[in-house]
Amino acid sequence: MSLNMLVLVKQVPDTQNVTGEAMRPDGTVNRDALPAIFNPEDLNALEEALKIKDRLGGVVTAMSMGPPKAADVVKECLYRGADKGILVSDRGFAGSDTLATSYALTCAITRLSGFDLVFCGRQAIDGDTAQVGPQVAEKLGVNQLTCVADILDISRDRIVVKRQIENGYEKLAASLPVLLTVTSEANEPRSANAKRVMGFKRIVCCEDAEGTDCWPCEPIEHIKQWDIQAIAADAERCGFSGSATWVKKIDNVVLTARETKGIENSEPGISGLINELMEEHII
């Protein structure tokens, strides 16, 4: 059994380690002030794909949409075991919301000659929308399994997963092809492989205007870079013009720690705390 697997990955600002001024006065993110990292749950998604490849064989292609620098996360996928890399990049994608992003990604995915599985992280730590994966599945017209915490079984045409829901899990089965969004609970992603890092450290993007098929698995020399033309997308549906939402205003919220308050570990102490939280409409 050899499966064609695609992993969608995103480069995001490291919101855990904010340095300098994170937001510009105009309300956009100042990417220079934030180190760019691999969106954490996308690493979990990649790991699930690589685990299936280790067990059953197959080809794993990593795809990212973003500025040229986003090639770094595609490269990181190669370091960890992906067979191919594609960067979907065009100035025309700037300002994309989830609608425009999922449209562009769908156009790119349809350049591939079919797939069995598409893996995404549940959500990116910058926008926290968790919408792109499901929207891509809708546009591709395939099944989707979101918030996957474990893959319990997989065969040529069927997959069974454990899905994280509020207060528990549910077990779901779906036929392939399918798109999965994966949570951090699913695994602890593997490290980069020494041989692959040494071998791929100089790999660069190479524009591929044709948007040629990417499945065959010969040794790769480049990360393919596809622009709007290569993925045969309608420029009107990309970037700002293709977005249904715009950021009107962003407020800087400065979280300040106030003085701590000791609560006595007793019946009255705890009920006092609960009452206070209710009064503040926190619970």
Add this chain to the structure above:
Amino acid sequence: MSNFFDDNPDIRFHLETMDLRRVVDLKEDGYAEKETFPFAPVDCADALENYEHVLRIVGEIAGEFVAPRARDVDREGARLENGRVSYARGTREALERLAQADLMGFTLPRKYGGINIPKTVYSMATEIVSRADAALMNLFGLQEIADTISKFGSEEQREKYLPRFCSGEASGAMALTEPDAGSDLQAVRLKAVQGEDGQWRLDGVKRFITNGCADISLVMARSEAGSSSGRGLSLFIYERDERMTIRRIENKLGIHGSPTCEMQFNQAPAELLGQRKMGLIKYTMSLMNGARLGVAAQAVGIAEAAYRAAAKYADERIQFKKPIRQFCAVSELLTDMKVEIEACRTLLYETSRIVDLKEGLEERQEKHPEHKKDLKADLKKYTRYASLLTPMIKARASESANSISYKALQIHGGVGYTKDFDVERFVRDARITNIYEGTTQLQVVAAIGGVMTGAAGEILDEYERDHDLGGVSELADRGRTLRARLEQAVDLVKAERDHVFQELHASRLVEMATDAVMAFLLCADSLQSERKQSVADVFLQGADLRTQANLAYIGSRKRTLLEDQEAILDDES
């Protein structure tokens, strides 16, 4: 994200400033493999870049994966149940992860699945792993076993065993020690008998064998019946089967993650490695020297972990309304710890570099016999240096790991004595480093010959030639004073013409030589970094006092200790 390479400026300093050109050239032999292996370097700069990448992976695995599991590994330990040894869960997972990253064939040739990286970088990796979990080093650091097969085995043996080590499928052990043959390996009794069918079979007991449960062990055995010396011993490759049983594993003070086994061989089939009778004198000495370097790296790693724990605690612990680091008594301890770690590290990497040169030249001679003559003098020189520096750094780093972890616990005060903090583990783990692979006392025996015949002086002459120490002339002069005292002490001992007198002062002479070599290395480091000048300054201050005291004692020519010891020890009389 915690990365034990990226967060360690001193390791990065050495990787960036060391002159590894010849090491790399020898290891890569014309960069011929760049056509065959996509990950092979195309030139020296490319190779150095590879080393950095690989260390970053090791650093990430150590920081993110190994270190968070180390406390559980220590508590759970390795276990023996129904004759089967199982590692602690964290150990198993860490080994899987290291294998998945292709780090288990670190120094081995690419054609067997290795990544062909020099020992110098392997020492850095070993140190990084040991900082995260000293016990894991005993498994990660066992790559020397595969290396020994690579160096001395037949091509058939290399093809049979090495790929399995590289993939992580097989683990290794070196089975040397026996109940009555510890420091004195010439007394090994385990029998190897060759049957009429040509098959060798092993009979007897090995004790204190790290990872004796391994898939593939190198076993030293008496192949020459009736012999009693080291020349009757050969080395065998034994693949685990039902003819060897693990009788027990030791209940140890530290390194709980590493199983220490007693192995009973019962007509167990084995293959001869290399030539008969060369087991101890050639192969085991090579194996042990590699392992000693590994233990030195382990010691530096533990010391680094202990120092960091202490530094963090000293910042966080408030007493008398200020962090205790602000008290001189604490900051002095921290400074001494840090200086000694950096002194050990510079000597560790320098020793590794010399070993790389020695082994690289040996390999070059084997591959290109036409160059044998040209390489002979250099090989002789680096062999001489390696046999001095290896025991020297093993002795110094392991003793220092003990004193540094002791100080780290002291800084923690009462909580350091509890299992709530990691520092008690560092103290326990450090304690084995100056015992196994030869006690410190045996390292002194191994190093004293080189000290008495002036090998340390030759090394220092070379540093004087290779570096223009004019930029740090004040420091260099203080280093030269240490050297002068060492030479004076050696002359004094020689003049006594008394073997017992030399034995009495051997540890002091080796310490003086170690201080002198470290001082010069720190001076050379100081040419590259202003901060290192401060490190060298403080180091020299301590070394100055030590060498003065050592010289005064040797110079007194007193034999008081020898003369009075009987009376003192026999308090019944």
